């Protein structure tokens with residue numbers, strides 16, 4: 001069952017979806033625009049596997065773009081959600097569960113305060129509003145190819161789907177908003193220094209993915225994060241790490257712990273909800289004193305701290321907290337994928353770069369190091385497309401864009417690794433023809 005041959009039902013569902021859902025999807029990267037072909041419609045997921053509407057089975061290397069770090073249908077998470085659904089779905093009022101989640105997040109990450117929201121977009125949008133309110137400044141520096149969700153301020157030279165579709169500066173964002181977002185190449189401290197010099201006393205925040213994951217995976221070069229931290233300290237700028245991807249994935253304390261650099265504000269999403277629609281932003285108490293209801297910076301949410309989302313996230317985080325060995329396990333498995341892929345790409349004579357940090361990994365078909373958005377753009381998309389579709393036909397579901405990171409769950413075991421490398425060998429052999 002592992003080699004999918006038929007996707008007739010996905011095809012007819014996509015046709016039907018297009019009638020009432022723009023592009024047939026509720027989030028653009030799902031549409032397979034850059035790799036071509038019909039998106040696959042899924043109906044079930046279990047452990048490391050996805051099952052599509054045509055009964056094909058795939059090893060999942062997306063894991064809902066990161067949240068399913070424990071694998072699909074993790075029993076403790078499922079039963080916690082079931083139990084909570086029978087108790088109460090939503091109050092719009094405080095619960096003890098929210099306190100438990102906040103305590104767990106603060107304990108694992110070392111931050112002082114945290115507020116729950118419903119997505120990574122909301123987390124980043126709220127964090128920069130808070131930074132602006134706190135500093136009384138307007139401008140924000142972000143990095144080319146980094147993605148911080150789809151709020152207006154971030155759709156300037158953004159990564160992920162907007163790069164995949166070639167729309168890094170989105171229509172609909174006013175020129176006023178665009179002017180307040182300054183951009184620099186990732187991994188380039190000199191460019192950031194220049195922006196700060198050119199805009200004295202005007203920069204409220206620097207926001208960055210600590211390990212970029214939305215132009216493929218790009219780890220920070222030695223000293224880069226430390227350099228950003230120092231610049232923020234020197235100029236009274238709020239340092240925001242967008243840990244939506246890296247949070248609770250690279251270590252219990254995320255990239256802050258893994259890289260040994262602390263931010264002033266941190267954004268979370270994905271793993272923090274264990275598969276439910278959740279985000280959070282947190283950080284220093286002194287900054288959070290400025291947010292409503294204690295301070296004047298407004299931020300709110302009807303479903304924020306929703307009990308179903310909170311138990312899903314809390315159960316996931318508690319598992320990770322109680323089983324810290326999970327991190328070594330998924331890192332080791334991803335390292336073996338890297339080693340195996342390097343051997344195969346060498347064997348078949350491809351030019352490539354593999355970037356990896358912990359359980360975040362991506363392959364670029366190019367012959368220059370991928371350290372920023374421009375170098376990520378050097379990747380050969382035709383080769384990526386062939387590789388993606390070849391792997392899909394072998395029952396391996398990779399992110400449908402070279403600008404995305406693969407996400408590994410702890411359910412990837414020996415047989416999944418073996419099948420993935422066996423499939424890659426066949427696909428690369430075929431691509432040479």
Ligand code: PMP
Nearest residue numbers: 119120121147148149244245269
């Ligand atoms: N920040 C980063 C680093 C992300 O990767 C994403 C989503 N991929 C977001 C923010 C936005 O999160 P969401 O899609 O939940 O709004």
